[in-house]
Amino acid sequence: MLHSDEDKSNVVQLPEGVTPFIHITQNEFLGQKHKKLKEDDIAICECKYDASDPESACVERCLNVITNTECTPGYCQCGATCRNQRFQKCEYAKTKLFRTEGRGWGLLADENIKAGQFIIEYCGEVISSEEAKKRSQSYEAHGLKDAYIISLDANHFIDATRKGSFARFINHSCSPNCETRKWTVLGETRVGIFAKQDISIGMELAYNYNFEWYGGATVQCLCGAANCSIFLGAKSQGFQEYNHVWEDGDVRYTVEEVPLYDSAEDDSLPVISGTSGGNAQTKILNESEGSTLKLEPSNTTYKSFNIGSGSTPKKKAQRLPKRKVKSSSRKQVNDGDFAKLFASMEAREEVTMYEGLKNEAISKLNSIYEEIRPTIEEHGRDNQDSVPTSVAETWIEAHCSKYKADFDLYFSVVKNVMYPRPATYTTAAGPSEGGAGPQTTNAEPKLSEAGAK
Ligand SMILES: C[S@@+](CC[C@H](N)C(=O)[O-])C[C@H]1O[C@@H](n2cnc3c(N)ncnc32)[C@H](O)[C@@H]1O
Numbered sequence: 001m002l003h004s005d006e007d008k009s010n011v012v013q014l015p016e017g018v019t020p021f022i023h024i025t026q027n028e029f030l031g032q033k034h035k036k037l038k039e040d041d042i043a044i045c046e047c048k049y050d051a052s053d054p055e056s057a058c059v060e061r062c063l064n065v066i067t068n069t070e071c072t073p074g075y076c077q078c079g080a081t082c083r084n085q086r087f088q089k090c091e092y093a094k095t096k097l098f099r100t101e102g103r104g105w106g107l108l109a110d111e112n113i114k115a116g117q118f119i120i121e122y123c124g125e126v127i128s129s130e131e132a133k134k135r136s137q138s139y140e141a142h143g144l145k146d147a148y149i150i151s152l153d154a155n156h157f158i159d160a161t162r163k164g165s166f167a168r169f170i171n172h173s174c175s176p177n178c179e180t181r182k183w184t185v186l187g188e189t190r191v192g193i194f195a196k197q198d199i200s201i202g203m204e205l206a207y208n209y210n211f212e213w214y215g216g217a218t219v220q221c222l223c224g225a226a227n228c229s230i231f232l233g234a235k236s237q238g239f240q241e242y243n244h245v246w247e248d249g250d251v252r253y254t255v256e257e258v259p260l261y262d263s264a265e266d267d268s269l270p271v272i273s274g275t276s277g278g279n280a281q282t283k284i285l286n287e288s289e290g291s292t293l294k295l296e297p298s299n300t301t302y303k304s305f306n307i308g309s310g311s312t313p314k315k316k317a318q319r320l321p322k323r324k325v326k327s328s329s330r331k332q333v334n335d336g337d338f339a340k341l342f343a344s345m346e347a348r349e350e351v352t353m354y355e356g357l358k359n360e361a362i363s364k365l366n367s368i369y370e371e372i373r374p375t376i377e378e379h380g381r382d383n384q385d386s387v388p389t390s391v392a393e394t395w396i397e398a399h400c401s402k403y404k405a406d407f408d409l410y411f412s413v414v415k416n417v418m419y420p421r422p423a424t425y426t427t428a429a430g431p432s433e434g435g436a437g438p439q440t441t442n443a444e445p446k447l448s449e450a451g452a453k
Pocket residue numbers: 102103104105106145146147148168169170171172173215219220221222223232255
């Protein structure tokens with residue numbers, strides 16, 4: 001039998017406060033058995049074990065390794081010496097669970113890890129896109145704020161909420177030291193977490209959730225990286241389907257207070273006890289040990305972010321009422337309200353025009369996203385760098401247009417509301433190439449006319 005159907009769940013001790021989950025070391029399919037691999041479909045490499053050459057038994061030169069395919073036991077000439085069965089043999093790096101500041105639990109390296117090394121498989125229940133959406137909404141409705149659903153391929157997701165490996169504890173960073181890679185193992189696609197760089201013992205492991213994550217709510221990123229993109233999984237499918245408004249002082253959530261998933265359709269979760277077993281190389285780190293971490297968010301200040309009404313227009317109307325967004329209307333900017341503040345009709349018209357242009361740019365961005373989504377999904381999940389340049393360029397161009405439209409609108413608001421010009425200062429009928437900035441007037445006023453800038 002190519003797949004073992006025996007229950008490989010390890011009994012693991014979890015620290016107080018960690019929501020229990022069932023520890024598994026290979027994906028489970030809802031109501032299905034694992035794929036039975038046909039002999040014709042088995043990829044057989046040409047490696048032959050040579051005791052004098054440690055690289056001979058399915059390492060870098062192995063045809064299967066090159067194509068991200070694990071060797072199949074019984075079909076590899078290297079037999080027991082084959083080193084290309086890391087997912088199957090759970091050859092994980094040593095890791096530890098620890099408590100982060102503000103980001104719940106995290107996983108750190110409990111040994112030095114080399115660049116490119118396989119760290120752990122992201123295991124869970126394999127579900128369809130529809131099921132992912134349903135579950136994500138249900139988890140959110142049950143108050144579960146940590147999201148554990150990641151994409152597997154264009155139509156499938158891995159949900160590690162109820163069943164998973166310790167990879168479920170790896171947090172997001174915009175400047176990550178790990179990445180996900182897809183491998184074919186016994187005919188099935190599996191997701192591994194690999195080191196992007198050498199990682200020293202004690203460092204937190206993190207990968208970029210972009211594309212991968214099916215986070216229910218949009219979550220403010222607290223990774224602390226200089227290039228932080230503000231939201232978790234901002235390029236993911238889940239993100240596109242949600243919208244969120246933060247308020248000043250909005251505390252993201254307190255992980256200890258997250259209730260257990262308690263959907264009526266599910267059996268209650270077993271409380272896991274005993275010691276870490278099998279190949280799970282993960283230890284639990286207590287809070288005091290955790291405080292010595294090297295990778296901590298350098299800035300956990302909550303900022304106020306507003307996503308305007310146009311940012312993800314399609315589903316927002318349905319989603320927002322369900323969300324626990326506190327007094328969002330207080331903080332959400334309604335560009336239309338600005339109109340009342342304008343000194344002149346021209347000023348008002350100018351801002352309204354830029355608002356229209358901004359909405360156009362958003363619609364364009366959304367339609368481009370729909371167009372290129374299949375390519376992004378196909379290429380982007382393993383590694384963002386593998387997205388074809390043409391796709392990346394289109395995407396970046398649409399973003400730049402949107403940023404420019406944002407800038408034009410806000411510049412226009414600042415100019416017309418905060419620093420209104422004297423009546424002699426006429427505004428352009430439409431945006432010039434440079435937008436609302438220095439080129440918004442047909443007759444640029446002299447400094448003395450316009451007053452101090
Ligand atoms: C896959 S789980 C990671 C483990 C999680 N921290 C826990 O305690 O179980 C993803 C969740 O962790 C949190 N998280 C991960 N990375 C984060 C980050 N950079 N900033 C804020 N929250 C983060 C979010 O709540 C997210 O939904």
